[in-house]
Amino acid sequence: MHARRFSYVGPAEIRDEAVTVGAFAVRSATLLADWLAVRGSADLGEPLTFVVTLDGDLGLAPRRSEHVALAGGRDVLAAGEMMFARDASGWHVLEVTNQSTGYCPDPDCWPAVRESLDRLGIAHPGDFTAKVVFRCCPSCGERNIVRDGDFTCALCDSELPARWNFTSA
Template sequence: MNDLGRYRYVGPAELAGDDPPVGAVVVGSSAVLDRWPAGGNPDEPVTFVVALDGSLRIAPRRSEHVALAGGRDVLAAGEMTFTREGGRWTVAEVTNQSTGYCPDPDCWPAVRRALDHLGLDHPGAFTTEIVFRRCPSCGERNIVRDGDFTCALCDSALPPAWNFPPA
């Protein structure tokens, strides 16, 4: 768990630019989604971050989270799928899948606040929770799969608690 409630970029340095990706938008209201996708595909998830000011930012799926965040720390990051139901936008799926920020599933409250602020219905929790751990032996970023807390690179044991450097 990240006690500070914010995440810094922990991915490859060469991706850490601050130019926003093509099609990136700050979702100031659900009406922004009526104009989506600006460079994206409406049938696939979007990359999202919750910025430190609590705003939801989205970009086409293959965009880098760090670029969407302008190289800054975030409150949450992942992927999200929007659908239209009864004339309203809703969030059908949302994950914390971001290997650049490796956010703990405990970042959900920041996502919920951003979506609630926009009046968007949502699942109430991540539909898929990703568990990230940093290997204390080799430093590799890992996704824990099926409860196997073993480093994919060096086979060392991964810690049970979130352990990336704090923002």
């Protein structure tokens, strides 16, 4: 199966000024555990920003980091937020979502996230715990989050398409 690539669709000024501090390329479950342990409980009370690179690698950064900075401005296979928890068996993904207003990925990007986590041996919930539906308004070009099945543009009240419609590589 060929994974869809998601290009950055957010504001150019965010892309041009984005800096990610504390970014981490996850190379193994052991290194992830060490990185999470160093972050401390205060930082782990909220989700982390994540991307899955075109190579299928998982990148993590503090939540307020821009996805586009974490991705180095490149296209991604997935982007969103991920929260980890620790139990007797170690660290696992507690929550994961495709919430990224910079890339606006479709929920169908889950397989890229799953494959990345599976390759690292990191337990996960099996799908996004919350799925965000993004659409681009064909009338005004605004990025929208569809809430409660209402496919109406928040800016101009135009009808939004039923299918994901951002330009992607």
